Amino acid sequence: MPVESIKGRGATRNSTPKRFNLQERLVEGEWLDSVEALDGVQKRRTTVTIEHPKSILTRNRSPDIGFDRSVNAYRGCEHGCIYCFARPTHAYHDLSPGVDFESRLFVKPNAAQLLHATLSRPGYECAPIAMGTNTDPYQPIEERWRITRSIIELLVETKHPFTITTKSDRVLRDLDLLKPAAELGIVSVALSVTSLDPKIARTLEPRAPTPHRRIAAIKALNEAGVRCHIAIAPVIPQITDHELEAIVEAGVGAGACGGFYLPVRLPHEVAPLFRAWLDEHFPDRASKVMATIQSLRGGRDNDPNFFSRMQGQGPWADLIRTRFEKAAARYGLQRSKFGLRRDLFQPPQGDQLRLL
Numbered sequence: 289m290p291v292e293s294i295k296g297r298g299a300t301r302n303s304t305p306k307r308f309n310l311q312e313r314l315v316e317g318e319w320l321d322s323v324e325a326l327d328g329v330q331k332r333r334t335t336v337t338i339e340h341p342k343s344i345l346t347r348n349r350s351p352d353i354g355f356d357r358s359v360n361a362y363r364g365c366e367h368g369c370i371y372c373f374a375r376p377t378h379a380y381h382d383l384s385p386g387v388d389f390e391s392r393l394f395v396k397p398n399a400a401q402l403l404h405a406t407l408s409r410p411g412y413e414c415a416p417i418a419m420g421t422n423t424d425p426y427q428p429i430e431e432r433w434r435i436t437r438s439i440i441e442l443l444v445e446t447k448h449p450f451t452i453t454t455k456s457d458r459v460l461r462d463l464d465l466l467k468p469a470a471e472l473g474i475v476s477v478a479l480s481v482t483s484l485d486p487k488i489a490r491t492l493e494p495r496a497p498t499p500h501r502r503i504a505a506i507k508a509l510n511e512a513g514v515r516c517h518i519a520i521a522p523v524i525p526q527i528t529d530h531e532l533e534a535i536v537e538a539g540v541g542a543g544a545c546g547g548f549y550l551p552v553r554l555p556h557e558v559a560p561l562f563r564a565w566l567d568e569h570f571p572d573r574a575s576k577v578m579a580t581i582q583s584l585r586g587g588r589d590n591d592p593n594f595f596s597r598m599q600g601q602g603p604w605a606d607l608i609r610t611r612f613e614k615a616a617a618r619y620g621l622q623r624s625k626f627g628l629r630r631d632l633f634q635p636p637q638g639d640q641l642r643l644l
Contacts, residue, residue, distance in 0.1 A: 298390060
C-alpha cells in the first residue's frame with residue numbers, strides 16, 4: 289500500500305492475502321485510520337478491536353509440540369517480527385499478514401472468564417496451558433489491557449500449570465504472581481532471543497524489547513526463583529546463525545535453567561514477506577539466505593510436515609544442531625524441561641472469578 293511507512297515496522301509490504309480469494313483491498317479514506325505525516329510519508333497507526341470469542345482454550349494434536357492446549361489473549365502482534373509464523377492467521381480476517389498483522393490488533397477482554405468456565409467443567413483434565421504460542425502475551429498493548437495478567441491470576445488461584453513464551457521483559461511486571469506459582473512448581477517461562485546485535489534485532493523484531501533487556505529479564509526471573517529458559521527462536525541462516533554460541537553463553541550467564549532452538553519457518557504468506565524483507569535489508573545475501581533455508585526445508589521455502597518442520601533436515605539442520613549441542617555442553621546449558629505439577633489443580637469455585 290503506497291501510503292504505508294515501513295519505518296518502525298517489520299513487514300515491508302501490506303499485500304492482500306490470496307489464499308481465500310479475497311478481493312484486492314482499495315485504499316479508501318474511510319478504511320484507513322487517522323494518519324500523520326512522518327518524513328513526508330503517511331504513517332499507519334496501531335488500532336485495537338475488541339473480540340468476543342465463545343471459547344479461549346485452543347487444542348492441538350501436533351507430535352512436534354510439547355503441549356496440547358494454549359491460550360492466546362491477542363490476535364496480531366505489535367512486535368512486528370518479520371519471521372512470525374502466526375502472520376497468516378490475519379488472512380482469516382480479510383487483513384494482510386504484512387503491516388496489518390502488526391497494526392490491526394484484536395483483544396479478548398473476557399479471556400479469563402472464558403477460561404474460568406472451561407476449567408469449571410466436570411471432567412476437565414488438567415495439563416499445562418501454553419501462552420505465547422501464537423502471538424506474544426506481553427506485547428505493548430498488554431500494558432493497558434492486562435489480559436495476560438488476568439489469565440495468570442486465574443491459573444495461580446486454581447493452581448493450574450502453565451508456560452509463558454515471550455520476547456518482552458514486560459513479564460517482570462507479573463513477578464508478584466509468578467513467584468508464588470514457581471514455589472508451587474506450576475510455571476515455566478521462556479524468553480526468546482534471536483540476536484544479540486541491536487541493529488539486526490531492530491529490523492527483525494522492530495517493536496520488541498532490545499536483546500540486552502531480554503537477557504536481563506532471564507536473570508531477574510531466575511534470581512526471583514522463576515524457572516526461565518532461553519529460546520533461540522528462530523535461527524536464521526546467514527543472518528543470525530553466527531550468534532548461536534554467543535546467545536547460549538549469554539543465556540547461561542543470565543542463569544537460564546535450560547534452552548532450545550528452532551530453525552526459521554516460513555509458512556504461507558510469511559515466505560514472500562520474508563523475501564521482501566531480505567531484499568530491503570540484506571540484498572547482498574538474499575539469494576544465499578533463501579537457498580540455505582530451502583536446503584533446511586527439503587527444497588522448499590517451508591516444510592509443513594510433522595517431525596521435520598520444527599528441526600529441519602539435511603546438512604544445514606545437522607550443522608545447527610551440532611553447534612547448539614556443543615555450545616550447550618561448553619557453557620553448561622541444559623536442555624529445556626518443562627515438567628510442571630498437575631496434582632495441585634483445584635477447579636474454580638463459583639461462577640465468577642474471585643480476583644476480578
